[in-house]
Amino acid sequence: MTSAKQDRWLHVRVISSDAKGETVRVNVPLELAEKVLPAINHDRLHGGKVKIVCAHVNDVDLRVMMDAIRAAKDGEYVTVQGTDNDVRVAKQDNHLIVHVLDKGKSKRSQVEIKVPMKVIDALFSAGKDELDLVAALHALSAAGDTELVSVKDNENTVKVWLDSKNVTD
Amino acid sequence: MVLLAKAALGVTGTLFVAGAYTFHEGVIRIDVDEHRAGGSHVHMWVPAAAVPMAMHLVPQKHLREAAKHSREALPIAHAIVKQLKRYPNVDLVEVVHGKQHVQIRTHDGKLQIDVQAPDEQVHLLVPLSTLDDVTRQLEDSAPRA
Numbered sequence: 001m002t003s004a005k006q007d008r009w010l011h012v013r014v015i016s017s018d019a020k021g022e023t024v025r026v027n028v029p030l031e032l033a034e035k036v037l038p039a040i041n042h043d044r045l046h047g048g049k050v051k052i053v054c055a056h057v058n059d060v061d062l063r064v065m066m067d068a069i070r071a072a073k074d075g076e077y078v079t080v081q082g083t084d085n086d087v088r089v090a091k092q093d094n095h096l097i098v099h100v101l102d103k104g105k106s107k108r109s110q111v112e113i114k115v116p117m118k119v120i121d122a123l124f125s126a127g128k129d130e131l132d133l134v135a136a137l138h139a140l141s142a143a144g145d146t147e148l149v150s151v152k153d154n155e156n157t158v159k160v161w162l163d164s165k166n167v168t169d
Numbered sequence: 170m171v172l173l174a175k176a177a178l179g180v181t182g183t184l185f186v187a188g189a190y191t192f193h194e195g196v197i198r199i200d201v202d203e204h205r206a207g208g209s210h211v212h213m214w215v216p217a218a219a220v221p222m223a224m225h226l227v228p229q230k231h232l233r234e235a236a237k238h239s240r241e242a243l244p245i246a247h248a249i250v251k252q253l254k255r256y257p258n259v260d261l262v263e264v265v266h267g268k269q270h271v272q273i274r275t276h277d278g279k280l281q282i283d284v285q286a287p288d289e290q291v292h293l294l295v296p297l298s299t300l301d302d303v304t305r306q307l308e309d310s311a312p313r314a
Contacts, residue, residue, distance in 0.1 A: 021265070021267070022266045022267075023265045025263040026261070026263075027260055029252070029256060032256070035248055036245060036248045042241060166256070166260070
């Protein structure tokens with residue numbers, strides 16, 4: 001079941017492996033999100049842009065860091081192998097990739113984020129201390145089918161992905 | 170006799186046209202069944218076209234009050250409904266938790282919300298065009314800033 005026009009769909013699926021086996025499936029047309037976001041004016045979100053009052057997170061200027069990553073060649077930028085966590089930040093095939101492995105004894109979890117650089121560019125295209133969510137969604141709609149976020153732990157599996165189907169697998 | 174037949178034809182024609190107009194946008198369907206002692210069972214079928222018409226009869230001050238209370242949510246609701254009209258048959262949200270099942274989707278241009286739980290069932294079906302009319306009328310009634 002696909003729409004006549006090739007709409008782009010953002011899908012979220014959460015599967016819990018607890019006794020009741022909770023499952024959540026959300027399918028959102030990107031164009032709908034693009035049109036609805038500017039109508040939300042609440043707290044720091046206005047006109048599809050969100051104010052970030054702490055662009056200097058822990059004395060790191062996010063915008064400067066993104067500019068540096070954009071200009072840099074493919075490669076691994078951060079690799080941390082600790083006793084509790086393994087973190088890897090890399091740029092590969094015009095995608096920003098973040099892998100986090102939480103090796104906590106009680107709850108082992110793995111997070112994988114893969115975002116096209118064009119989306120990151122669009123996100124930071126607004127003024128200073130602002131993230132342009134609508135521009136990011138628009139850039140995302142031009143991206144091919146891709147898995148954006150994957151989170152796995154002992155109890156839950158979360159997957160966020162983009163494709164042209166209006167139903168989840 | 171001919172006069173009577175003409176009058177009957179006129180009345181029948183008017184009723185048919187009025188009926189066709191009333192139901193041309195479909196019906197709003199609400200079904201609520203609470204499966205417990207004293208639980209309520211509500212089953213309503215309302216012609217969707219009647220709702221925007223009925224809203225014209227509501228005193229302006231009540232509409233203004235309703236619009237004022239939902240000032241932040243109305244533009245969002247209107248934007249969502251306007252966009253959803255482009256997607257007449259899609260599954261939007263589905264949550265399954267044990268024996269509870271919630272589904273929000275559009276079906277034949279209607280917003281369909283189904284909640285199924287062991288002790289209650291709620292089914293709501295509202296044409297998107299009706300929601301569009303209602304949110305637009307409420308927005309128009311909102312006091313200007």
